[in-house]
Amino acid sequence: QQQVKQSPQSLIVQKGGISIINCAYENTAFDYFPWYQQFPGKGPALLIAIRPDVSEKKEGRFTISFNKSAKQFSLHIMDSQPGDSATYFCSVYNFNKFYFGSGTKLNVKP
Amino acid sequence: GAVVSQHPSRVICKSGTSVKIECRSLDFQATTMFWYRQFPKKSLMLMATSNEGSKATYEQGVEKDKFLINHASLTLSTLTVTSAHPEDSSFYICSARVGEDTQYFGPGTRLTVL
Numbered sequence: 001q002q003q004v005k006q007s008p009q010s011l012i013v014q015k016g017g018i019s020i021i022n023c024a025y026e027n028t029a030f031d032y033f034p035w036y037q038q039f040p041g042k043g044p045a046l047l048i049a050i051r052p053d054v055s056e057k058k059e060g061r062f063t064i065s066f067n068k069s070a071k072q073f074s075l076h077i078m079d080s081q082p083g084d085s086a087t088y089f090c091s092v093y094n095f096n097k098f099y100f101g102s103g104t105k106l107n108v109k110p
Numbered sequence: 111g112a113v114v115s116q117h118p119s120r121v122i123c124k125s126g127t128s129v130k131i132e133c134r135s136l137d138f139q140a141t142t143m144f145w146y147r148q149f150p151k152k153s154l155m156l157m158a159t160s161n162e163g164s165k166a167t168y169e170q171g172v173e174k175d176k177f178l179i180n181h182a183s184l185t186l187s188t189l190t191v192t193s194a195h196p197e198d199s200s201f202y203i204c205s206a207r208v209g210e211d212t213q214y215f216g217p218g219t220r221l222t223v224l
Contacts, residue, residue: 032211043203043215093211100153
């Protein structure tokens with residue numbers, strides 16, 4: 001059973017545009033929602049994370065929007081740059097386990 | 111930020127041999143480390159949770175006798191792929207947990223079994 005569903009599978013954005021990736025979950029017991037960025041041949045890197053007691057968290061150009069009632073959260077990348085081209089994974093956590101979305105391959109065109 | 115290293119970064123071995131992958135937390139202690147497997151263009155699949163001083167907890171469908179995990183110290187966990195076969199070829203990634211729920215990943219190990 002997939003614990004978190006991620007969309008879209010791939011995304012093409014022009015430089016300077018906004019990239020939006022969405023995730024949805026079912027289990028309300030999850031209490032930590034991180035996003036990871038992964039470049040080819042490298043391990044994932046923690047990008048930004050949110051807990052369910054807030055609806056939004058912003059760090060630089062990256063923002064997480066969290067809708068607890070809808071059990072959805074999304075990553076917004078403002079002013080997207082070619083260097084942001086990577087695969088992004090959302091994740092959910094509880095009971096000492098992390099579950100990952102299927103990933104979104106982002107391509108930011110110059 | 112917390113740094114996790116993995117060694118080797120890439121390994122090629124013959125079918126039937128065993129391969130050991132090391133995962134180290136360089137600037138912090140980690141009582142819990144995780145081992146993941148990632149297939150090309152796919153998400154991360156949790157294989158096992160490694161706890162310092164105790165036996166690892168394996169996910170359903172992961173053979174514990176095939177993938178031996180040892181967490182001998184607060185900074186080192188090892189994954190040994192025993193009697194490797196071509197289907198074991200994959201990208202193996204470890205992570206170390208910091209605090210209650212934050213994890214930092216290693217750079218990964220590309221295993222190719224001929």
